[in-house]
Amino acid sequence: MKDFSLESSICKAYNTETLWNIVNHALQIASGDGSLKEHPYERLVRDARVNMIFEGTNEIQRMFIALSGMEGPGQKLAQLARAFKDPIGEMGVIYDYVAAKVSHTVNADRLTLSDPLLRDEAAGFEQGVKALAATVEAALRKYGRHIMDEPFLQKRVAEIAMNLYVQVACVARATAQIHALGTEKAQMEMRLCKAACRNARATVNQLVEICDANDDDEIRKIANFTYKSGGYFCPLH
Numbered sequence: 001m002k003d004f005s006l007e008s009s010i011c012k013a014y015n016t017e018t019l020w021n022i023v024n025h026a027l028q029i030a031s032g033d034g035s036l037k038e039h040p041y042e043r044l045v046r047d048a049r050v051n052m053i054f055e056g057t058n059e060i061q062r063m064f065i066a067l068s069g070m071e072g073p074g075q076k077l078a079q080l081a082r083a084f085k086d087p088i089g090e091m092g093v094i095y096d097y098v099a100a101k102v103s104h105t106v107n108a109d110r111l112t113l114s115d116p117l118l119r120d121e122a123a124g125f126e127q128g129v130k131a132l133a134a135t136v137e138a139a140l141r142k143y144g145r146h147i148m149d150e151p152f153l154q155k156r157v158a159e160i161a162m163n164l165y166v167q168v169a170c171v172a173r174a175t176a177q178i179h180a181l182g183t184e185k186a187q188m189e190m191r192l193c194k195a196a197c198r199n200a201r202a203t204v205n206q207l208v209e210i211c212d213a214n215d216d217d218e219i220r221k222i223a224n225f226t227y228k229s230g231g232y233f234c235p236l237h
């Protein structure tokens with residue numbers, strides 16, 4: 001049986017948070033009435049909230065997504081590092097790496113089965129995959145096995161992977177609908193796909209950017225200081 005643990009983790013974390021946003025927003029629209037038991041909103045909010053906790057909390061899902069996704073590239077880089085210690089004997093490994101790198105830079109991973117009407121969405125996904133690969137490789141070079149101690153980075157890598165998965169899932173679904181119903185009847189699926197992909201693409205771009213420029217060290221210092229002080233107390237009081 002194929003291993004779908006990474007896909008399952010992505011679906012669990014992404015869908016439980018999307019459901020939470022939807023019911024939370026629905027309650028906000030209902031406002032005062034939303035908190036009354038006669039209406040379904042407060043119950044939906046309570047029920048949706050727990051999904052982010054049980055069956056593996058979403059923080060743990062993100063760690064799993066990031067670390068299992070980086071395992072393969074990590075092993076390849078470790079093999080490459082060993083190869084550089086004996087470049088003559090291990091020329092094949094170095095050659096394979098350089099060839100894969102050049103091919104990836106030129107071609108990226110292609111979404112070959114997507115409908116041509118979703119060309120922009122497929123291209124956006126391919127760019128995102130390239131950006132994720134570069135981000136992961138840079139992170140592995142910087143931290144090596146200590147990547148285990150970089151939760152902020154893991155969270156971002158996981159969220160990039162989740163938002164790429166959203167794009168590919170939407171393109172696959174809309175393509176299937178176009179093929180089954182024809183372009184005319186699949187208008188709504190295409191609209192939804194384009195909107196979801198646009199949103200996910202923007203999130204990926206933002207996350208890739210802050211993998212490089214962020215205030216992680218500052219946040220760590222604030223957290224350590226607050227923890228050691230037993231809380232934050234305003235100096236004026």
Ligand SMILES: Cc1cc2nc3c(=O)[nH]c(=O)nc-3n(C[C@H](O)[C@H](O)[C@H](O)COP(=O)(O)OP(=O)(O)OC[C@H]3O[C@@H](n4cnc5c(N)ncnc54)[C@H](O)[C@@H]3O)c2cc1C
Pocket residue numbers: 050053054055056057058059060151
């Ligand atoms: C309604 C309900 C039904 C449940 N039903 C079941 C059931 O049928 N079977 C069952 O086995 N369990 C069940 N549970 C338990 C549930 O699986 C656990 O509550 C859940 O796995 C979280 O574990 P915990 O409560 O011990 O939190 P902890 O593990 O103590 O975690 C506390 C918080 O810290 C975060 N955290 C922990 N480690 C890290 C880390 N390394 N990095 C970042 N953040 C971290 C967690 O994400 C969480 O937010 C149920 C819980 C509820 C609320």
